[in-house]
Amino acid sequence: MITKQINDFNLSQIDESGQCFRMKQINDSKYYTIAYGKYLEIEQLENNIFSFSCDQEEFNNIWFDYFDLGTDYSLFKSNIDPDDLFLKSAVEYGKGIRILKQELWETLITFIISQRKSIPAIRTCVESLCSSYGKPIKVPDKTVYSFPDASALAQVPFEELKSHGLGYRDKYISQLSSKVYYKEFDLDNIYNLNFNDAYNYLLTIYGVGAKIANCVMLFAYHGIDAFPKDVWINRIIKNEYNGNFDTDRYFGYAGVIQQYMFYYVRSSEYAEFAR
DNA sequence: TGCCAGGCTTCAC
DNA sequence: GTGAAGCATGGC
Numbered sequence: 001m002i003t004k005q006i007n008d009f010n011l012s013q014i015d016e017s018g019q020c021f022r023m024k025q026i027n028d029s030k031y032y033t034i035a036y037g038k039y040l041e042i043e044q045l046e047n048n049i050f051s052f053s054c055d056q057e058e059f060n061n062i063w064f065d066y067f068d069l070g071t072d073y074s075l076f077k078s079n080i081d082p083d084d085l086f087l088k089s090a091v092e093y094g095k096g097i098r099i100l101k102q103e104l105w106e107t108l109i110t111f112i113i114s115q116r117k118s119i120p121a122i123r124t125c126v127e128s129l130c131s132s133y134g135k136p137i138k139v140p141d142k143t144v145y146s147f148p149d150a151s152a153l154a155q156v157p158f159e160e161l162k163s164h165g166l167g168y169r170d171k172y173i174s175q176l177s178s179k180v181y182y183k184e185f186d187l188d189n190i191y192n193l194n195f196n197d198a199y200n201y202l203l204t205i206y207g208v209g210a211k212i213a214n215c216v217m218l219f220a221y222h223g224i225d226a227f228p229k230d231v232w233i234n235r236i237i238k239n240e241y242n243g244n245f246d247t248d249r250y251f252g253y254a255g256v257i258q259q260y261m262f263y264y265v266r267s268s269e270y271a272e273f274a275r
Numbered sequence: 276t277g278c279c280a281g282g283c284t285t286c287a288c
Numbered sequence: 289g290t291g292a293a294g295c296a297t298g299g300c
Contacts, residue, residue: 018281115282121298122281167296172283209283230281262281280299287292 002059003051008073010096011042011050017097017263018119019219021110021126022147034130036062036103037146039139068098068222076256081249086240087257089273090264097259099224104187105180106147107220108205111212112172121165128164129153154181172207195223218255227254232265239274 011031015023023033030043040063041053052059064070077091109129114122126147133152134145153161154177162170179185185205190198198221202213214228227247229237237245247254264270 111281112283114280116280116295117282117297118280118299120280120300124298162296165297167298168283168294169296207283211282215281228281231279232281278300280297283295285292285294288290 001051001053002056003045003049004059004069005048006050006067006069007048008077008096009048009050009067009069009098010094011044013094013096013263014067014098014100017094017259018266019215019259020100020102021119021123022130034137034144034146035066035106037135037137038062039137039144065101068101071098073098073256076250076253079250080257086236086273087261089269090260093267093269094260094263097256097263099222099256099259100219101222102220103147104190104216104220105150107216108176108187108202108208108212109147109153109173111215111219112169112176112207113166114215115169115207115212117167125165132164150177150180150187153177169207172205175206190221195221195225198223199226214255218258224253224255225251227258230262232262233258236261236265 011023012025014020015025015031020033020035022035023031025031026041029045030041032039032041034040038054038058043051045051052063054063077095080087080091082088110122110126113125117125130145130147133148133156137144137146153173156177158170158174161174166173176185180187190201193201195217199213199217202208202216203210208216211228211230214226217223217226218228227233237243247257250257
């Protein structure tokens with residue numbers, strides 16, 4: 001276990017910002033998550049002091065980048081348009097959000113599942129796949145499961161895959177798993193491509209359109225200029241920006257701005273703001 | 276009970 | 289290129 005001082009970092013906000021689906025609250029100040037085949041507990045000890053249930057080496061190799069701890073988010077926040085009252089409120093409300101750097105495969109599959117589903121329903125689906133086809137990870141008081149890799153999902157009979165509440169997305173996941181397993185789709189090469197080439201390659205996947213491709217670019221490729229537009233973001237652009245939000249105003253980190261917006265618009269605080 | 280969810284494919288025009 | 293229909297299922 002190690003202890004770190006971290007600014008602009010709020011576990012609850014990260015958990016509820018709709019970018020990851022496997023983080024869970026243990027108690028008021030403590031969360032756990034599972035990523036890169038590892039189980040991690042994080043506890044907020046004081047205002048900006050956090051403990052991580054791993055050693056320094058694992059922290060350096062995985063979690064430092066996973067939580068994007070090398071980025072100074074105060075710079076993004078200080079550049080907000082001072083006349084944009086909505087965005088100022090959104091940033092204040094979600095000031096501890098960070099853009100996670102998640103595994104590409106998991107992000108792809110979870111966001112394919114996400115289409116036209118609520119976040120609680122996505123979590124249920126993802127957990128069902130993990131507990132059925134993931135690798136067990138033993139921790140002191142329980143057993144958790146890693147996210148299943150492409151070979152594991154590719155070998156699940158289609159009729160069985162359908163039993164996990166995937167709905168019409170079952171065929172997307174089945175086809176993509178097979179293509180990755182048989183090396184017809186080169187997942188590993190995406191990180192060698194530049195932003196536009198990687199984005200366009202993602203769009204060739206059956207079941208992946210602009211929104212999901214942008215989510216993968218933002219939450220896995222860590223292209224923080226990606227600006228996914230879902231029903232909530234479109235609602236904001238319509239209601240708060242008269243149908244036209246200029247992402248170029250935040251060129252290079254528009255995805256971070258998008259995440260503040262998404263987290264805020266779904267809150268009861270925004271309901272007050274909008275009244 | 277009915278409505279909506281971090282959208283996409285397909286097909287008409 | 290744009291627009292609309294159809295889609296499976298869970299959660300509230």
